[in-house]
Amino acid sequence: MLKNPKIWPARLHHLSICSEDPERMVDWYKKALVMEDVTLDDGTTWLKGQQRNIIISEGNRGKVDHVAFHFEDKKHMESYREQLDSANCKVEIVEPLLMGNEAFSIRDPDDNIFHFGVSSLNDSGLSATPARLQHVVFRSQDLPRMVEFHTNILGFKISDIVKDEAGEVTANFMRSDPEHHSLGVFRADETRLDHFCSESSCWNDIRDWADHFASLGIRITWGAGRHGAGNNLFIFVSDPDGNNVEISAEIEHWKYEDPPREWAHEERTLNLWGAAWMRS
Ligand SMILES: [Fe+2]
Known part of the structure; x- marks a missing residue:
């Protein structure tokens, strides 16, 4: 079995979230993340801003329909798909959403669906308020199995590992490009989306986003702070369904070959500046 296929470099492209009240979510994201809405053929709503794209569909609150990663070109996408085939990872060809003419999907051990394709978006003319969709984090009841799959089968590289006093892994951060x-x-007693994050360009952007949220009456739910793992500055807000939305800046850059680093399961790992929101 071929292991560690070359996902590198690939980036998070879009996130598709379900809601029992899609209209309210669309209204919130349009204002809060400064996005425009487009109704797609299947009735779902595509929310778009520069370098950030979210699809809202009708379904169970908090459920992620899929996350999508994109490659620079079709050649990389095809070679990656062949490598997944060789690793006996079940690949399905899917209707490409926002990603050119071709895309395929896989399911991870927690049944999260990942789409892979090549971006076909031209976002000129959209709000340039800096927030590029950058990472997504899931909670899992079987973290070791998830990490084994995402590293050995999908080829993500481990950056930071967080371990509790018993040596059990409580969080794992993985990269698919230098970020x-x-x-x-995250280890948790439930399997679901934990949060997703958009990367801005500097500390002042975080200030501007916080001022923007304040103008809409949206409270910061965690932060401002600086994560230990990743060293990025952050603030969090919650959307109307309670999904956690992060804005970050200054995320660390690592080389492909950099070895994993370890952190203790304590507050400063998640927030060097103060209190942390511990998931387990
Ligand atoms: Fe994050």
């Missing part, structure tokens, strides 16, 4: 993590998994 410290594009995917994370």
Whole structure:
């Protein structure tokens, strides 16, 4: 079995989230993340801003329909798909959403669906407020199995590992390009989306986003702070369904060959500046 296929470099492209009240979610994201809405053929809504794209569809609150990663070109996408085939990873050809003429999908051990394709978007003319969709983090009841799959089968590289006093892994941050993590998994007593994050360009952007949220009456739910793992500055807000939305800046850059680093399961790992939101 071929292991560690070359996902590198790939980036988070879009996120498709379900809601029992899609209209309310669309209204919130349009204002809060400064996005425009487009109704797609299947009735779902595509929310778009520069370098950030979210699809909202009708379904169970908090469920992620899929996350999508994109490659620079078709050649990379095809070679990656062949490598997944060789690794006996079940690949399905899917209707490409926002990603050119071809895309395929896989399911991870927690049944999260990942689409892979090549971006076909031209986002000129959209709000340039800096927030590029950058990473997604899931909660899992079986973190070791998830990390084994995402590293050995999908080829993500481990950046930071968080371990509790018993040596059990409580969080894992993985990269698919030089940015410290594009995917994370947290140990939890439930399997669901933890949060997703958009990367801005500097500390002042975080200030501007916080002022923007304040003008809409949206409270910061965690932060401002600086993560230990990833070293990025952050603030969090919640959308109307309670999904956690992060804005970050200064995320670390790592080389392909950099070895994993370890952190203790304590507050400063998640927030060097103060209190942390511990998931387990
Ligand atoms: Fe994050």
